[in-house]
Amino acid sequence: MILAALFTSVGINLGLCVLFFVLYSILRNQPENAEVYAPRVVAEGKERRTTAFDLERLLPSTGWAKAAWNLSEDDLLSIAGLDAVIFMRIFVFSLKVFSFAGVIGVFILLPINYEGDQLHSIDLANLPNESLDKFTISNVKDGSNWLWVHFSAAYVMTAVVCYLLYLEYDYVCSKRMLYFYASKPQPHHFTVLVRGIPRSREGSYSESVEKFFSDIHASSYLTHIMVRQTSKLRRLIVDAESMYKKLTRLKSLRNERQRFSSGGFLRLFSQNDTSVEKCEKQLETLEENLRIQRSGASSVGQEVPAAFVFFRSRFSAATAIRIQQSLNPIEWVTEQAPEPRDVYWPFFSSSFTKRWISKLIVILASVVLTILFLIPVAFVQGLANLDRLEILFPFLKSVLTLTFVSQVITGYLPSLILYAFLSMVPPVMKVFSNMQGYISHSESEKSACSKMMLFTVWNAFFAVVLSGSVASQAEVFLDPRHIPERLAVAVPAQATFFITYVVTSGWTNLSYEVTRAKPLVKDFLRRHWWNFLGGELEVPSLPYHREIPSILFFWLLGSTYFFQAPLILPFVIIYFLMGFIVYRNQLLNVYKPKYETAGKYWPMVHNAAIISLVLMQLIAIGIFGLKKLPTASTLTIPLPVLTLLFNEYCRKRFLPNFQNYPAESLIKKDREEQNDPAMPDFLYNLASSYRDPAMKPTRLAAETEPGLSTDLLSLQQRLEID
Known part of the structure; x- marks a missing residue:
């Protein structure tokens, strides 16, 4: 790729970013768009906007960016929770790392690469038509002493990243x-x-649970609640709510038509009344079925061999989790319960065999998806090579001779197409994780995040770099001795593609994120064709399984190409700076947390940074060998070893605190609340907090919940005795 093609890609994406940001700054000021650009604020009743005409609402402004930039971490914590704070720490950490890397890469390594003559001398008069390879380490002459600067940069970068990683983990x-x-x-x-x-x-x-825990944990056991089969009940609730929405739309349509009643519309009214009556009867039938099914679900026969067991203190619950309860290790298996809002109830309706089969299906489906994804990767690589494109599509030869067309095709389209295909993968990974039987939404999303990270690294990096089938890609890793050498040949060759990918996928995606085009169109249709769409306000949550792998992939690109192609660093820094502002704004106005893991995503971020660092070091070993500097290659070998030792130390030092709270903290917290007058009420309401939502009364059925009063009475008696 030539420099002009990069300028074309940057120009197109920069124009799109400016356009999206200008549109957002105007659209967000319109009162009718409040539910699109500030749904969390509207749901909390804090949105107060006048509907009177104001010229300032039609002018773009940067006030939203300033508000996001000035938002303190404590304010963000109170608004969006600790997970949101930790999510933003990814950008803070990345800006620290790549600001340092940018100084070294742009002001030291880039001039050295530029002045090299391994390829051929650079003609400044014809600079736009020069290949971007001239700005990479490939242009440094083999055996040159200037390569020791790159060697030193690899060591310094490793030391700085590990130091900042330790500080951030702490x-x-x-x-x-x-x-x-x-x-x-x-x-x-x-x-x-x-x-x-x-x-x-x-x-x-x-009865088994009551007898077992009353015996084994007599002093700390409080009560329990059984999990029940409610899959049929949930389907009925979905049908009833759908019918309720349909009935509401029909009644609204009838009332609207009555305002413009005339003789010609009497027939339409009659048909509408018939539909309303039919829906009302169907809704009554569904509500009756709900009552019957809910009553049946509370019977003993619908119990699942799983229960939520409640204890009087945090320490007692933690002890029950960490100690094997029975001589038979597959019986009375205990684990930390998720938050009540975080429980994924459909999981309990599946048997062990079904969950095991689902996991096997997910593995096979993931392999198939990986293989199929090589098709768009191959197509992308074809677009990036004009000679190959002319061979595949000879009828385009005349068009490809046009300078601007060739620059757009080679500099913009490949990364855009790869991003389009990658954007389809996160929902699929979320479905795969749901099938595996996780007990909470957070665990399912963390699993989807891990799957997406592996998929992105393998398919968006190695598949592009190694340019071949799954077998040819796997062959590279079957012989560990030649991994550095093969990566040293393949990775630098794709530097120009990934530079444009950062601009196309990173910059434009952030501007598209803040504009929220899909919710905007949906809200427009809802307001103008309300009789076809529901009118309930939906407050989304931040899709961590989609955003974190995407951010960490740019981290990988920045660190991997740090000394090979430092030209990528300014674009990576701009991406993280834009992301810092955009996601702060979204967390402030749009997203509402649906669960809280208290920062459990950070170990995944730490591991991804370590993998990126080790990959950079392995490539450095191979490059110094290919550049006929064997001493530098040998001296680089300790780097990945030291990095992995550092990671092992961090795993021992910090990771246990993300898996369980220490006994010291649990006991301290229990003692502080021992005389709290609110604790009896809190313990009394524990059982009701873990009721299956399908067993709770809905807005369509107001009957009392069977079995709840008995459990609460038993709990009240226990509290009174103590």
């Missing part, structure tokens, strides 16, 4: 503990999920 860990100490009593801290409950011959699962 900071996030301390924030997690401070968040725990400052939080009010949380139901999941006192709750244990128990599975593998053996059923006694003379009683039910519930």
Whole structure:
């Protein structure tokens, strides 16, 4: 790719970014768009905008960016929770790393690459038509002493990244503990999920749980609630709510038509009334079925061998989790219960066999998806090579001779097409994770995040770099001795493609994120064709499984090409700076957390940074060998070893605090609240907080919930005795 093609790609994407940001700054000021650009604020009742005409609403402004930039971390914590704060720390950490890397790369390494003559001398008069390879390490002469500067840069970069990683891990860990100490009593801290409950011959699962925990944990056991089969009930609720929305639309349509009633419309009114009556009867039938099914679900026969068991203190619950409960390790299996809002209830309706089969299907489906994704990758690589494109499509030869067309095709379209295909993958990974039987939305999303990270690294990096089939890609890693050498040949060759990918996928995606084009169109249709679409306000949550892998992929590109093609660094820095402002704005106005993991995503971020660093070092070993500087190649070998040792130390030092809270903290928190007058009420409401939503009364059925009063009465008696 020539420099002019890069300028073309940057120009197109920069124009799109400016256009999107200008549109956003205008559209967000319109009162009718409040539910699109500030749904969280509207849902909380804080949105107060006048409908009177104001010229300032039609002028673009940067006030939103200033508000996002000035938002303090404490304010963000109170608004969006600790997960949002940790998410933003990815941008803070990345800006620290790549600001330092940018100084070294742009002001030291780039001039050295530029002055090299390995390829051929650069003609400044014809600079736009020069290949971008002239700005990479490939242009440094083999055996040149200037390569020792790149060697030193690799060591310095490693030291700085590890130092900042340690500081960030320590900071996030301390924030997690401070968040725990400052939080009010949380139901999941006192709750244990128990599975593998053996059923006694003379009683039910519930009786087995009561007998076992009253015996083993007599002083700390409080009560429990059984999980029940509610899959049919959930389907009925979905049908009833759908019918309720349809009935509401029909009634609204009838009322609207009555305002313009005339003789010619009497027939339409009659047909509409018939539809309304039909829907009302169907809704009554569904509500009756709901009552019957809910009553049946509360019976003993619908119990699942799983239960939420509640304890009087956090320490007692943590002890029950960490200690094997039974001589048989597959019975009475305990684990930390998720937040009540985080529980993924459909999981409990699946048997162990179904979950095992689902996991096998997910593995096979992931392999198939990986293989199929090589098709768009091959197409993208064809677009990036004009000679190959002319061979595949000879009828385009005359068009490809046009300078601007060739620059757009080679500099813009390949990265755009790759991004378009990659954007389809996160929803698929989320479905795969849901199929695996995780007990919470957060665990499912973390699993989807891990899948997406692996998929992105393999398919968006190695598949592009290695340019071949799955077998040819796997062959590179079958012989570990030649991995550095092969990567040293393949990775620098794709530097120009990934520079344009950062601009196309990164910059434009951030501007598209803030504009929220799809919700804007949907809201427009809802307001103008309300009789076809529902009118309920939807407050989205931040899709971590989509955003974190995307951000970390740019981290990988920036670190991998740090000394090979430092020209990528300014574009990466701009991406992280834009992301810092955009996502702060979105967390402030748009997204509302649907769960809180208290920062459990950070270990994934740390591991991804380590992998990126090791990959950079392995490529450095190979490049110095190819550049006939064997001493530098040999001296680089300790780098990945030291990096992995550093990662092992961090894993031992910090990771346990992300898996469980220490006993010291749990006991301290329990003692602080021991005499709190609100604790009896909190313990009394524990059981009701973990009721399956399908078993709770809905707005369509107001009947009391079977079995709840009995459980609460039993719990009240326990509290009174103590």
